[in-house]
Amino acid sequence: MSYKKIEAYDEQATEQLKGSYKGIIQAIGEDPEREGLLKTPERMAKAMQFLTQGYQLDAHEILNSAKFAEDYSEMVIVKNIELYSMCEHHLLPFFGKAHIAYIPNGYITGLSKLARVVDTFARRLQVQERLTHQILDAIQDTLQPLGVGVVIEAQHLCMMMRGVQKQNSNTTTSAFSGQFMKNETRSEFLRLIAADLS
Numbered sequence: 211m212s213y214k215k216i217e218a219y220d221e222q223a224t225e226q227l228k229g230s231y232k233g234i235i236q237a238i239g240e241d242p243e244r245e246g247l248l249k250t251p252e253r254m255a256k257a258m259q260f261l262t263q264g265y266q267l268d269a270h271e272i273l274n275s276a277k278f279a280e281d282y283s284e285m286v287i288v289k290n291i292e293l294y295s296m297c298e299h300h301l302l303p304f305f306g307k308a309h310i311a312y313i314p315n316g317y318i319t320g321l322s323k324l325a326r327v328v329d330t331f332a333r334r335l336q337v338q339e340r341l342t343h344q345i346l347d348a349i350q351d352t353l354q355p356l357g358v359g360v361v362i363e364a365q366h367l368c369m370m371m372r373g374v375q376k377q378n379s380n381t382t383t384s385a386f387s388g389q390f391m392k393n394e395t396r397s398e399f400l401r402l403i404a405a406d407l408s
C-alpha cells in the first residue's frame with residue numbers, strides 16, 4: 211500500500227498540543243497537576259492527531275492504489291459507511307453515515323477505498339456540505355466514472371450538547387455528478403438507499 215497511514219504521532223505536534231491542552235484545562239478552572247489529569251494533555255494531543263489524520267492522507271492515491279480496468283457499467287453502491295468528523299465551528303463531533311454510488315466508465319476501485327476516502331475527508335475540521343463534495347470530487351477526478359452520487363446523514367453534537375440543544379435533528383446533504391444529474395438515475399440511487407435513510 212503506497213499511501214501514508216498515521217503510525218506514529220508527530221513529536222513536535224504532540225508537544226505543542228500538550229501545552230495548549232494544559233492551558234485549556236487551567237482556563238476552565240481545573241488543576242492539570244491533579245492525578246487524574248496528569249496525562250490528559252498528552253492523551254488529548256494524540257486523540258486530536260488521530261481525529262485529524264485526514265490531512266496526512268491523499269484520496270487520489272487511495273483510489274488509484276486499487277484502480278482496476280473492468281467492463282462493468284451498472285451502478286455500484288456502498289451504503290452505511292459510518293463516519294466521524296468534527297465541525298469546524300466548535301470542534302465538536304458530527305457523526306453518521308455516508309452512502310456512495312458511482313457508475314464505472316472502464317475502471318472500478320476497491321470497495322474499501324471508498325470508505326477510506328470518506329475517512330480521509332471526515333478526519334479533518336469540516337462542514338458536512340464540503341465533506342460531501344470533497345468525497346464526490348475525489349471519486350469523479352480519479353475514476354472518471356459516468357457519474358457519482360454521495361448522500362451523508364449526520365447528527366451534530368454542537369446542536370445536541372450545547373447551543374440549540376435539539377437531540378433528534380438529522381442533517382442530510384447530497385452531491386451528484388454526471389448521470390446522477392438525471393432524475394431516473396438519482397431516484398434509483400435514492401430508492402436503493404432509502405431503507406437506510408431515517
Ligand SMILES: Nc1nc2c(ncn2[C@@H]2O[C@H](COP(=O)(O)OP(=O)(O)OP(=O)(O)O)[C@@H](O)[C@H]2O)c(=O)[nH]1
Nearest residue numbers: 297298299304336337338339366368369372373374
Ligand atoms: N452548514 C453547516 N453548519 C454547521 C455545520 N456544523 C455546525 N454548523 C453550524 O454552524 C453555525 C455557526 O453559527 P454561529 O452563530 O457562528 O455559532 P454559535 O453562536 O455557536 O451558534 P449556535 O450553534 O446557534 O449557538 C451553527 O448554526 C452550527 O449549527 C455544518 O456541517 N454545516
Ligand SMILES: [Zn+2]
Nearest residue numbers: 297299300368
Ligand atoms: Zn459546530
